[in-house]
Amino acid sequence: MPGSKTEHQHVAASDIAHHVATKLAEIGQRFTSGRRAIVESLSHAQRPLSIPEILEHTTGLAQSSAYRNLTVLENAGVVVRVITTDEWARFELSEDITGHHHHMVCSVCGSVDDVRIPDGIEEALDAALERVAAKSGFKMAHHRLDVVGVCRACR
Numbered sequence: 312m313p314g315s316k317t318e319h320q321h322v323a324a325s326d327i328a329h330h331v332a333t334k335l336a337e338i339g340q341r342f343t344s345g346r347r348a349i350v351e352s353l354s355h356a357q358r359p360l361s362i363p364e365i366l367e368h369t370t371g372l373a374q375s376s377a378y379r380n381l382t383v384l385e386n387a388g389v390v391v392r393v394i395t396t397d398e399w400a401r402f403e404l405s406e407d408i409t410g411h412h413h414h415m416v417c418s419v420c421g422s423v424d425d426v427r428i429p430d431g432i433e434e435a436l437d438a439a440l441e442r443v444a445a446k447s448g449f450k451m452a453h454h455r456l457d458v459v460g461v462c463r464a465c466r
């Protein structure tokens with residue numbers, strides 16, 4: 312990830328297409344209409360989407376081509392796969408586009424929601440994690456943390 316661990320800079324909505332096209336070009340790929348449709352559906356969601364959810368928001372995209380296009384977007388570093396508690400992979404735009412955030416994962420239904428933590432708490436987390444890492448001679452670059460529990464619907 313570019314920038315420091317406390318960097319919350321992200322790509323403006325109007326610049327996402329340009330950013331994605333540039334990253335695809337770096338690996339010799341084009342920003343096709345299918346990839347555009349996927350990036351648009353991901354950029355409008357406030358949480359990671361499963362392939363069936365992506366297909367709901369994109370017309371005329373076959374499941375097999377959605378999967379292939381997601382793999383290309385992952386290879387270009389603009390889409391990341393989010394690990395959850397059920398069998399469905401979920402996908403979202405990378406943090407250099409959306410900004411740093413965390414996930415609340417439901418251990419009953421597997422739903423995932425984005426959650427943004429106030430800057431002061433992020434800084435305290437970084438400081439605490441850096442101390443823990445340093446004790447093992449580990450140089451921390453950034454952190455990933457999930458909040459796992461039971462969502463509103465499942466309670």
Ligand SMILES: [Zn+2]
Pocket residue numbers: 417418419420421422461462463464465
């Ligand atoms: Zn749930």
Ligand SMILES: [Zn+2]
Pocket residue numbers: 358359403412413414424425426
């Ligand atoms: Zn997210």
Ligand SMILES: [Zn+2]
Pocket residue numbers: 411412413428433436454
């Ligand atoms: Zn964080």
